[in-house]
Amino acid sequence: MKYVNEYRDEELAQNYIKKIKDIVTRHWNIMEVCGGQTHSLVKNGILDLLPNEVNMIHGPGCPVCVTPIHLIDKAIYLAEEKGVTLCSYGDMLRVPGSSRSLLDAKAQGADVRILYSPLEAVTLAQQNPEKEVVFFAVGFETTAPANAMSVVQAKQMGVKNYSILTSHVLVPPAIEAVMNDKDSLIHGFLAAGHVCTIMGVSEYGPLAEKYKIPIVVTGFEPVDLLQGIYMTVKQLESGKHVLENQYSRVVQAKGNIKAIEMINEVFNVQDRVWRGIGSIPESGYEVKDEYEAYNANIKFNVQIVEAEENKSCIAGQVLKGIKKPFECPEFGKKCKPEFPLGAPMVSSEGACAAYYHFNRATENISA
Amino acid sequence: MNPIKMQLSCPMPKMDYDRITLGHGGGGTLTNKLLEQGVFDILGNEILDTHHDGAVFQMNGMMAFSTDSFVVSPIFFPGGDIGELAVNGTVNDLAMCGAKPQYLSLSFIIEEGFLVEDFWRILCSIKDACQRAGVKIVTGDTKVVEHGKGDQIFINTSGVGIIEPKAQIRMDRVKVGDVLIVSNVVASHGIAIMSVREGLEFESDILSDTCPLNHVVKDMIDEFGDHIHLLKDPTRGGIASVLNEIVRDVNLGIHLNEKQIPIDSQVKGACEILGLDPLYVANEGVFIAIVDAKSAEDIVNQLKKNEECAHAAIIGQIVADHPRQVIMRSGIGGKRVVNMLVGEQLPRIC
Numbered sequence A: 001m002k003y004v005n006e007y008r009d010e011e012l013a014q015n016y017i018k019k020i021k022d023i024v025t026r027h028w029n030i031m032e033v034c035g036g037q038t039h040s041l042v043k044n045g046i047l048d049l050l051p052n053e054v055n056m057i058h059g060p061g062c063p064v065c066v067t068p069i070h071l072i073d074k075a076i077y078l079a080e081e082k083g084v085t086l087c088s089y090g091d092m093l094r095v096p097g098s099s100r101s102l103l104d105a106k107a108q109g110a111d112v113r114i115l116y117s118p119l120e121a122v123t124l125a126q127q128n129p130e131k132e133v134v135f136f137a138v139g140f141e142t143t144a145p146a147n148a149m150s151v152v153q154a155k156q157m158g159v160k161n162y163s164i165l166t167s168h169v170l171v172p173p174a175i176e177a178v179m180n181d182k183d184s185l186i187h188g189f190l191a192a193g194h195v196c197t198i199m200g201v202s203e204y205g206p207l208a209e210k211y212k213i214p215i216v217v218t219g220f221e222p223v224d225l226l227q228g229i230y231m232t233v234k235q236l237e238s239g240k241h242v243l244e245n246q247y248s249r250v251v252q253a254k255g256n257i258k259a260i261e262m263i264n265e266v267f268n269v270q271d272r273v274w275r276g277i278g279s280i281p282e283s284g285y286e287v288k289d290e291y292e293a294y295n296a297n298i299k300f301n302v303q304i305v306e307a308e309e310n311k312s313c314i315a316g317q318v319l320k321g322i323k324k325p326f327e328c329p330e331f332g333k334k335c336k337p338e339f340p341l342g343a344p345m346v347s348s349e350g351a352c353a354a355y356y357h358f359n360r361a362t363e364n365i366s367a
Numbered sequence B: 001m002n003p004i005k006m007q008l009s010c011p012m013p014k015m016d017y018d019r020i021t022l023g024h025g026g027g028g029t030l031t032n033k034l035l036e037q038g039v040f041d042i043l044g045n046e047i048l049d050t051h052h053d054g055a056v057f058q059m060n061g062m063m064a065f066s067t068d069s070f071v072v073s074p075i076f077f078p079g080g081d082i083g084e085l086a087v088n089g090t091v092n093d094l095a096m097c098g099a100k101p102q103y104l105s106l107s108f109i110i111e112e113g114f115l116v117e118d119f120w121r122i123l124c125s126i127k128d129a130c131q132r133a134g135v136k137i138v139t140g141d142t143k144v145v146e147h148g149k150g151d152q153i154f155i156n157t158s159g160v161g162i163i164e165p166k167a168q169i170r171m172d173r174v175k176v177g178d179v180l181i182v183s184n185v186v187a188s189h190g191i192a193i194m195s196v197r198e199g200l201e202f203e204s205d206i207l208s209d210t211c212p213l214n215h216v217v218k219d220m221i222d223e224f225g226d227h228i229h230l231l232k233d234p235t236r237g238g239i240a241s242v243l244n245e246i247v248r249d250v251n252l253g254i255h256l257n258e259k260q261i262p263i264d265s266q267v268k269g270a271c272e273i274l275g276l277d278p279l280y281v282a283n284e285g286v287f288i289a290i291v292d293a294k295s296a297e298d299i300v301n302q303l304k305k306n307e308e309c310a311h312a313a314i315i316g317q318i319v320a321d322h323p324r325q326v327i328m329r330s331g332i333g334g335k336r337v338v339n340m341l342v343g344e345q346l347p348r349i350c
Helices: A010-023 A035-043 A069-081 A090-094 A102-107 A118-127 A144-157 A171-180 A193-199 A204-211 A222-237 A257-266 A289-294 A296-300 A315-319 A351-358 B029-043 B082-096 B116-133 B188-194 B214-227 B238-250 B265-274 B293-303
Strands: A028-034 A054-061 A085-088 A112-114 A133-139 A162-169 A188-192 A215-218 A243-245 A267-274 A278-287 B063-070 B099-111 B136-145 B153-163 B179-182 B228-232 B253-257 B288-291 B313-319 B326-329 B335-338
Touching: A010 A222, A028 A035, A028 A171, A028 A193, A028 A222, A035 A054, A035 A188, A035 A222, A035 A351, A054 A171, A054 A222, A054 A315, A069 A085, A069 A102, A069 A133, A069 A162, A069 A296, A085 A090, A085 A118, A090 A102, A090 A112, A102 A112, A118 A133, A118 A144, A118 A162, A133 A144, A144 A162, A144 A257, A144 A289, A162 A267, A162 A289, A162 A296, A171 A188, A171 A204, A171 A278, A188 A193, A188 A222, A193 A215, A193 A257, A204 A215, A204 A243, A215 A222, A257 A267, A278 A289, A289 A296, A315 A351, A351 B335, B029 B116, B029 B136, B063 B082, B082 B099, B082 B116, B082 B153, B082 B214, B082 B228, B099 B116, B099 B214, B116 B136, B116 B153, B179 B293, B188 B265, B214 B228, B214 B288, B214 B293, B228 B238, B238 B253, B238 B288, B238 B326, B238 B335, B288 B293, B293 B313
Parallel strands: A028 A054, A028 A188, A085 A112, A085 A133, A133 A162, A188 A215, A215 A243, B099 B136, B253 B326
Antiparallel strands: A162 A278, A267 A278, B063 B153, B099 B153, B179 B288, B179 B313, B228 B288, B253 B313, B326 B335
């Protein structure tokens, strides 16, 4: 696999670990924003290889984890009570709502389907004109273009029985929210490479300047991550705080212009509630009025009562990087992937699941 | 190359119906017609041909007995079909016990409306698989359920076999220092199925690895005898789940080395795209052998002489550290826990 194997090379990776050890002189907290990066750090055993001075803090960048509980309840309600065919990405189906997950609803007879792309949901709607098809459109900026395109395509094709239930969140406001939190201990950020592939890097320079923190746009393979961490530590050790791009083989400064146009065609920016964190101003996308016929929220006009989180779940503190998953008293005990108390234990991008699956040996949690 | 095998040697007889109806499972004339023109004609042998209520045969010695049900979707997939899978599945389960598989039962649950032509293809495929494995179908059953109450066709096979004289294959023989061998590239079956599953189709040459393993296992036991401590076939849940079952049962640890686990580059690429971990993807023609360290290299070399084990490799050891946990050295030299699969392996979303 060209352009993948090179970034999994042991010698290169070990070389970066040595370089980090050579320059680090004091303790630094670095947050990787994206859950995909958390997953890769843990799966490849990178956390154990880093020197003790470098503490990786896992950020809120797992879209499944931050999707509010009442939206999951709403999706279940649509599938069960309104008889819609509810489609989404795999991870989303297992996340618990206030009482059940979409997968539970499926087991009880609701028409719930796992798809890899919203465009498949449009095709499904076209093939089944008597059924309402709703795509549960979750994600950061990365999945927004495809979700937007599904709406545009449905309109062009005259498919009227298709709509999306959006839970789209944005990275830059999340970085601001983390930095504005009085408990924040973050010294530097690895920004999410895939988000910047779509959006470009222009939003991040001002953040680096405003909060006096280095931000390095970073990829997902082990060597990417180690290089990104090295670049961040190097800035920190030399007192710099600028935006750098480690993932330059993929990320262009202006991003993917076509994709951004597609997002702007269908979505506008709105305040969003993040599960475990709360409301963050201008931190998400919602379907524009021009496309409201494709907005499941408007089409079905369902009011769902805000539900309470499980009180023993500390997902909010984990998502803000204040606590590590294994610092939760329920981690690996009452909360496991088979019966999660909170979303970060469900998604493969979730920090708790990543620690549970790949890193339990060091924390000695019984199986 | 057409990845779905055609059995030209096995032409379908002219029948006066083209779909299976409820009557074919009713036990009357239609059932008999289907059995006589189909099952008995194709799969016949001296035991089955007695048409008795059950099979009567003689066996002497320690025996192994195993059963498995097959509900794969789609029923025809690149590299095989549900019929071949049903034979190989039970044959391999018996081989993992150190047995020589001999007699199989075969039961169908067919959904009303199933194409007779497809049923015929499956029967022909079962016949071929039996010949390849050297086993006989000696008893069976056919039921038909209403349309919508099944999914085309489900198959159950059970089988018996005599334990090979030199076989000493038991969980309690696994000890610290033993070496783990995987018999071939992993994850091919699961990815072959995914590549043709509705909504996920992608173009590839990936074929299922389904095959009978009894012949290579017999040769291995004949040559290395009690140096083979344990055999397991990592089907559903992939090698990760099987290795976790082993460490839990023996209360020891397993150390794996990611770089040594053989995987086809196309399969690896497909796993990357689909967000699947190949350690958790199903295999149907692969086994894990836990063997005495002294013979490990020789066993790998012997296995490699067989086409179905061309990529056999040593992938790890049994260790006393971290009992009940499988720990893998990652490709870059880090460490990670390899857990049992939780639920279905679901694709990640970004």
